Amino acid sequence: MKSTLKLLPSLCVTIIMSCLAPVMVFGLILTFCSLLSIFPGIMAKVIWGGLASFLSVFGNGNMWEGILIIAVTCGFVGGIFETFNFYYYQNTDTN
Secondary structure, three states: OOHHHHHHEEEEHHHHHHHHHHHHHHHHHHHHHHHHHHOOOOEEEEHHHHHHHHHHHHOOOOOHHHHHHHHHHHHHHHHHHHHHHHHHHHHHHOO
């Protein structure tokens, strides 16, 4: 029980960071495409449309729901990896 309590702060930080990473990546790409679409002759709308249709697949037709689904999934996987890493290296603690 004592060793499990040491896992919780690290697990919470890992899950939060794993959720925020894909949101920030998709947000930066979409913002960059929006900024590039101001200039004529740049095909940023093609990238925007492709990314929007890709995200719509995961979000049942809604791009923002797709980003949320991917973020929650990445947070879940990050939490699983952190838990595995904690229990794998639990017996090699030098303290």
